[in-house]
Amino acid sequence: MDYAILTGLVLVSGVVLALVAQWRGWRPSLLVVLAVGIGFRVLIMVTSAIDTWQPVDFMESFKPAGEAILNREDPVLGSEGGWHFLPTIPYVYGLLLWLGIPWEIGGRLVTVVADIALIPLVGKLAGGSKASLRAFQYACNPLAMLVAAVHGQVEPVALAFGVAAFVVARGPGAPDRPGITNDPVALVRQRVSALGLGGAVRQALAPGERAALRRALLAGLLMGLALCAKSWPIWLIPGMLLLLPTFRARAVAFVATGVAPVFFLVTLPVFAGTSLSQIPEVIHVIQDIRPIVGEWGYSAIMVGGDWTLSPEIATFGTRLIYITMVVVALLWRRADPVDLTTALLLAFMVVTPRLGAQYLLWFMPFLVARPTRFAWPAIIGVSLWAGYGYLYMTQFDTNTWWALHSVWAQCSIVLLPILALAMPWGRRDPKATAEPPDAGPRVPLPASA
Secondary structure (H helix, E strand, C coil): CCCHHHHHHHHHHHHHHHHHHHHHHCCCHHHHHHHHHHHHHHEEEEEEEEHCCCHHHHHHHHHHHHHHHHCCCCCCCCCCCCCCCCCCCHHHHHHHCCCCCHHHHHHHHHHHHHHHHHHHHHHHHHHHHHHHHHHHHHHCHHHHHHHHHHHCCCCCHHHHHHHHHHHHHHHHCCCCCCCCCCHHHHHHHHHHHHHCCHHHHHHHCCCCCHHHHHHHHHHHHHHHHHHCCCCCCHHHHHHHHHCCCCCHHHHHHHHHHHHHHHHHCCCCHCCCCCCCCHHHHHHHHHHHCCCCCCCCCHHHHHHHCCECCHHHHHHHHHHHHHHHHHHHHCCCCCCCHHHHHHHHHHHHCCCHHHHHHHHHHCCHHHHHHHCCHHHHHHHHHHHHHHHHHHHHHHHHHHHHHHHHHHHHHHHHHHHHHHHHHHCCCHHHHHHHCCCCCCCCCCCCCCCCC
């Protein structure tokens, strides 16, 4: 990577600004927040585009997917390297290539624009008096800049739609609505009570019910678009549904979530030249979990930090993920839905056997919006780990890169306890904690905010 020093200076500047903003209690205007976020991301995008080093998957998987659309080929089955998701993003890639925008810029433009959109969305997700501070801190987030502007990974696109779905589902007003409960037992009791004598009629005609259903419909459609970018936003669906006030609204949102994915799947014969007989094969490829391990956590220790095709470890890890998600959902069942989502995503990072550095962006908007005591140690830790891979390891030839990769991957085990500590343990039951909902990150700085 030719511009590693410049990129590193930008990332360090972002961390310093974010921590100083917390320390000094800054509340910058949206214009200032966007100017900082756009400036950082455009600078890194331009230097990355003219760099002699380009990410392998960015050139050998993402670009062929866009070219496949231009050639009316299925991007999942027809592109070199394969695109393992719905064709929504390749459609955008194809359009940018058709417009003649150089791929090194156009491919990153998709993710940089999405990450810029995330900046005000994080502020909306945070709400309260510190909304602008949280937006500013995401604008300065080093991992977001690496994933969006250097790697061009599509996580920011999925997150932009996913976080927007949360904001819409919650609706206007304060982030915490004491009249809404996430406890499933209490929800059942509420539902039974509502269905008493005349209850169903009164609920159907209650003021605000139509507005809630409209929010539910829009939130579901947005979450569906998140699933069109990547499949992992399925873990965001529980939090979105719990933000909605009624069972009927949640049912509407759940059904609406499937609209966009089904649309982009069934229209493959129209827009991508896929034959009807190939659609089952496309579904199989999208659903397939490739058993590549050795990049992260315990799997890296087990295989010596080398990429390995290990169905045994992958199967064990997948089952461990499902068990962990159920346990976390039960532990945080009374929590704010944003905290529940943060807990789910951080727990996923702790137990997953396979991971790309871009996965670490999944929890970032939620953790920045509602930080915990160990939020910033986690943010800085994963950013340092990812930055080492993106900026330092890319300075060397292939053989040296692989030797460094082995150590780098195994060192990720150090981050697992930090990520576990960053989970919102003190907010599993909002009634049992005195911590305000927009409490700032507990960083080792004088707390004047």
